[in-house]
Amino acid sequence: MSSRMGWVPFVLSSAIAACDASTSGPGPNDQLSARIESPTHSYRFSASDVVDTATHEAHYRWLLGALGVDPAVKLEYHKYRDRAHLQRMTGRATNGFAEPGTPRFHTIWPWDNHEGVHALVTLTLGHPPALFNEGVAVAHQTNPRAGDTVARWNGEPVHAIAARLDAAGQLPTLAVLLESPSFFSHAEGVVYPVAGSWVRYLIDERGMAPFESYLSNASFNASAAQTRSAFLTAYGVTLDAEWERWREFLDAQ
Ligand SMILES: [Zn+2]
Numbered sequence: 001m002s003s004r005m006g007w008v009p010f011v012l013s014s015a016i017a018a019c020d021a022s023t024s025g026p027g028p029n030d031q032l033s034a035r036i037e038s039p040t041h042s043y044r045f046s047a048s049d050v051v052d053t054a055t056h057e058a059h060y061r062w063l064l065g066a067l068g069v070d071p072a073v074k075l076e077y078h079k080y081r082d083r084a085h086l087q088r089m090t091g092r093a094t095n096g097f098a099e100p101g102t103p104r105f106h107t108i109w110p111w112d113n114h115e116g117v118h119a120l121v122t123l124t125l126g127h128p129p130a131l132f133n134e135g136v137a138v139a140h141q142t143n144p145r146a147g148d149t150v151a152r153w154n155g156e157p158v159h160a161i162a163a164r165l166d167a168a169g170q171l172p173t174l175a176v177l178l179e180s181p182s183f184f185s186h187a188e189g190v191v192y193p194v195a196g197s198w199v200r201y202l203i204d205e206r207g208m209a210p211f212e213s214y215l216s217n218a219s220f221n222a223s224a225a226q227t228r229s230a231f232l233t234a235y236g237v238t239l240d241a242e243w244e245r246w247r248e249f250l251d252a253q
Contacts, residue, residue, distance in 0.1 A: 032044035033046065036053060044076065056077070056112055063113075086108055090106055099119075100118065121136050125215040130220070136199045141153065141158075171194065198246055211234075213233075
């Protein structure tokens with residue numbers, strides 16, 4: 001459910017299909033011809049597919065309250081049967097991705113708690129470096145319809161994963177995670193839950209106001225120095241000092 005959005009441009013499927021001999025083009029059953037319209041979403045999926053709108057919208061209602069934002073537009077949920085279907089239609093080999101700054105996201109899952117977060121955050125708050133951008137998405141990977149509002153990665157609470165990595169001396173350094181290309185060059189199963197724990201901590205312990213302030217001055221391709229400067233302006237403490245406070249928080253978990 002992760003995406004590597006932001007530094008790879010969205011490419012029309014026809015352009016990719018034409019130069020990738022291993023991938024055949026979309027067939028007639030691939031078109032997202034089925035539609036469901038709700039007050040908050042346009043769902044687009046193929047005729048043989050299903051979308052769990054009740055679970056998805058329960059998460060979305062919770063998310064709007066958690067972030068305190070209003071996108072003022074419907075999000076566009078593009079649902080694919082599987083990775084091969086998504087790849088034929090979009091040219092991307094992934095489980096899902098969002099198109100930053102637009103209402104559109106794409107996923108193979110019948111309900112979503114990650115790509116839609118990207119869509120909502122980049123529409124309303126900003127598009128920060130991957131540590132914060134993936135972090136805010138993973139920090140909201142919950143299932144409110146099932147009564148579960150704990151942020152999880154592959155079923156495990158993100159703070160538990162980060163605490164275990166830190167205790168084992170395997171927590172990536174801030175320097176490694178701070179710039180988006182470096183973030184994505186490391187193992188997804190490490191950097192995504194670590195980022196989710198970090199942002200969950202920031203929002204829970206410091207509140208939404210400084211987080212919103214930081215995002216309003218952040219950019220996905222910011223340098224480490226630019227991110228440290230923007231963080232200090234928003235939080236009034238250095239990023240490095242707050243990172244160490246988060247690790248103390250993990251110790252106490
Ligand atoms: Zn993501």
